[in-house]
Amino acid sequence: MRMHMKVLMVEPLGFSGICYYTAGLCRTLQPLVEELTLLTASNYELNTSQEPYTVLPLLGGMNRNQAKLRRGFNALRNPLIMLDVIRANNPTIVHFQDSFIPxxxxxxxxxxxxxxAGVIYTVHDVERATLLGEPTVHSRLTALALHRIYHIANRLIVHSQNSADELQKRFTVDVSNIYQLPLGAPYIDNNSLPNRAEAxxxxxxxxxxxxxxxxGNLKKTKGLDYLLKALQRVVERLPNFLLLVAGPPRSENTTDYIGVTKSLGLEDYVRFDMRYIPYHEVPYYFIASDFVVLPYQKVYQSAVVVTAYAFGRPVVATRVDGLSEVVEDGRSGYLVDDSADVRSLADKIILMGLDQAKRNDMEHYVRELTLTRYxxxxIAKETKRIYSTLANE
Structure with missing residues (x-):
């Protein structure tokens, strides 16, 4: 007898990459289950009027217009809000998409x-504190909370082998409870997109x-400081080069990137838009670009890569952690061993910038990847299979 599969998806942030990922998953998962409900933040960024599933924007804590103390207080109510939703809907599976405050x-x-019957937790970042800087008392408490979460959940979903390995080694998670699924490419309505000239x-x-x-967000581990230093060599070969930096700095990142740019004499070659880029503006940045650069020092996986692919943009990235699993050197982009090696980083950027024919080949290849691998x-079919296996145990 077929089980009546009712899924409650919990995504507490309500904006940015994980929000978009969850929406993409829900849209394709909905036809595969009997009922699907998304519980998300009260300030949910996306338009819910045309979604084929129920959206409950009830969770607090992510209104960026509120003070941090107020946001934290509002977030304290989230477990009780979720409890009410579970009692009202009686889901078979509760699927958490990462966490706001572990x-x-x-x-x-x-x-x-x-x-x-079952709890599934998608681990987008195994331990976010490692991406933000030096460990603190708060980060250590967060790690303890994550350890508890990873051992309560029946199944964990990750987006890279690197993440799976760290869950096993650092958090002693049983490998049989870990499933690896790729990040999905964002949904793109080609009928509403600008062309390159318009963007x-x-x-x-x-x-x-x-x-x-x-x-994306300007974290210290994303290597923007190395990229700026590399540009001194880049602009000697590409005098018509422009680096477009789009995204807000993290509060713990005090690097003055504009000051660094000025000290290097690169003001004419770098454009900063240091704010949160809302969903409807994102296509303009990718379409206006020729390629995307990710000089990261540490990352579990990056939605920026699959977003670039979806818009037909190859990447220049570091051969680090999950990036080396999604960037095919010479096919979907170029890899650099270490972004701190600014000469090598510059040379790969120059290579990408000079070879229009190669970029065109890469563009066709990465678009194909979004229709197949990503x-x-x-992804939805495999997610449903994980649900069914767990529910039938």
Missing amino acids: LIEMWSVNLAHRLC RASLNIPADCIVALFF SWTA
Whole structure:
């Protein structure tokens, strides 16, 4: 007898990459289950009016217009809100998409485990503190909460072998409870996209520039300081080069990137848009660029890569952690062993910038990847299989 599969998806942030990932998964997963409900933040960024599943924007704590203390207080209610939703919907599976505050969401995961047939937790970042800088008392408490979450959940989903390895070694998770699924490419409505000329005009970028995009939150571990140093060599070979930096700095990252740019004499070659880029503006940045640069020092996996692929943009990235699993050197982009080697980083950027024919070949290849390896259809089917296996235990 077929089980009536009811899924509660919990995504507490309500904006940015994990929000978009969850929406893509829900859209393709919905036809495969009987009921699907998304519990998310009250300030949910996306338009819910046309989604084929129920969206409950009830969770607190992610309103960036509120003070941190107020946000934290609002987040304290989230486990009780989730408890009410579980009691009202009686889901078969509760699937958590990462966490906002692990010390709070640990209680949500624990409650779900007590009340439901199965709990699944997608680990987008195994230990976020390692991406933000030096360990602190708060980061150590967070690691303890994550350890508890990883051992309460029945199944963990990761996006790279690197993440799976770290879960086993650092958090002693049984390998049989870990499933690896790729990040899905973002949904793109090609009928509403600008062309390159329109995107560049919107961003006031000259048509003849070779544009590299650095996109996302500015964390210390993302290597933007090395990229800026590499540009001194790049602009000698590519005088029409422009680096477009789009994304807000993290609060713990005090590096003055604009000051660094000025000290290097690169003001004419770097454009900063240091704010959160809302969903409807994201396509303009990728379409206006020729390729994307990810000079990261540490990363578990990056939605920026699959987003670049979805827009037909190859990448220049470091051969580090999960990036080396999704960037095929010479096919979908170029890899550099270490972004601190600014000469090698510059040479790969120059190579990408000079060879238009190679970029065109890469563009065709990465678009094909989004329809195959990073297809939501395949990801949703495998996710449903994980649900069914767990529910039938």
